[in-house]
Amino acid sequence: MPLDHYVTLGRSGLRVSPFCLGAMTFGEDLGWGTSIEESEAILDRFIELGGNFIDTANIYTKGHSEKIIGDHLAHDRSKRDRVTIATKFSGNLYIGDPNGGGSNRKAVIAACEQSLRRLRTDYIDLYWLHNWDKFTPIEETMATLQDLVQSGKVRYIGVSDTPAWKVAQAQLIAQFRGWTPFIGLQIEYSLLERTVEGELMPMAEELGLGVTPWSPLKSGILSGKYTRKNAGTVQPDRGPWAARHLEEKSYRVIDELERIAQELDTTVARVALSWVQSRPGVSSTIIGARTLAQLDDNIKALEVKLRPEQSAALDALTAPTLNFPAEILGIASSLHAGGTIINGQSTQLLPFGPSKKGDHY
Structure with a gap:
């Protein structure tokens, strides 16, 4: 499957590439990440290969991620119109301001206006609720998003990292009131994170939400960089956040990925990405890349076709205990x-x- 083999996102007509370019690493403002020049090269390469789906958020590298994308695409209006830019609200860039983040009307409208300025565009293709704000009635959030869609500032809306029952409530409110519904669900999903199969994945299928998994390589744990042989000698780039997942369960998965990668003459990362992208309900998998070489390597996962017995082996090894x-x-x-x-x-x-x-x- 090539990168320009577009799929519709959820119960909508929006066509996106099967891999989405995650821009969380764009910018070095947090002491790690990708330089402006390398970020622009990654953007150009992704678009050149047919990718048209770019994901960022207002809080990624303190807003610099959005600015890098906006500054680069603003030079070519036709290129901007050809891509689907997705960004998120909820995160607070103004610590100390109680309305600087969250999902109330004041916060959402302000976040949207600020993202539009950083992205140097007059509309956002897909606007994600980044995570549930339990202090704001979901009716208020959905009504605000409806207003943004009607104003032309937002084309589609989606939801990320929110309990299934709350997403279902929001979706049904939108349906009964004739408001714009969510078309996408962004959740962590990988061979090492499958608990979403209990509630979130079935809910997405039932309510018409296209799933766009984040962290399909589990913070790099399934990238092939970490193996049983080098256990304890290679430290994860993301420190304790990733290190806590370097345990026996992970090494069993990595062992199996290595075996399958050898059978298919490919890499561990590509096998792991192929497994995620082939899961029922998945529309477009978010891949991050800190270098151009990483991007090229990960995109080749679309060429990997797992055999039924290989998928079954991975499924059996990582089947989750559902609640x-x-x-x-x-x-x-x-x-x-x-x-x-x-x-x-x-x-x-x-x-x-x-x-x-x-x-x-």
Whole structure:
């Protein structure tokens, strides 16, 4: 699959590339990251290869990420109009200001205006709620986003890092009031983070949200840089945040990724990225790149096709333990079909009723 094999995002007509360029590392304002020159080269290369989906946020490198993107694309209006720029609100750039962040009307409108200025554009293609603000009624946030869409400053909206029940509430409020609904769900998803399969992924499928996973390599743990052989000798770039994941479970996954990478004559990172992108419900995976070489290498993951037995091996190795009521629902599904398993023995029971419209027993 090439980078210009565009897919629609969720239940919308917005066409985006299967990989989204994450710009969290654009700028060196936090003491790490990518220089302006390298960031611009990465942008150009991504667009040259057919990528049209760029993801940033108002708080990435204290706003510099947005400014780098805006300053570079503003030189060519046609290029800006060809790409889908996604940015986020909720983060507070003004510590001490109680309305400098969050999802209330004052904060959202101010954040949008500031992002528009940094991005040097008059509209944002996709505006993400970065994370749930439990102090603001979701009706207030959704009404504000509706106003921004109607004003032409925002084209589409999405939601990130928010509980499934709150996303469902927001989506249904929008549906019943005729407001603009979310079209995308941005969540952490990788071979080492699959708990989202319990609630968030099924919710996204049911409510028409295209999933755009972040951290598909688990902060670089699945990049191939860290192996069982060099355990303890190579320190993660992101310090304690990533180091805590260098444990036996991770090394078992890395071992299997190495085995599959050898079979396919590719790299560990590409296999891990291919697994994420092939998951049901995933529209476009967010890949970060601190160098041009990293970008080129990661994009080649789109050429990797995992065989069924290879995907099955990774699935079995990392299958998550899902929270209640996952187990009960699994039993109930069997009961709905007229049978169940008790103490390892198959038992026929009277069903509770049809499992879906049109079923007959």
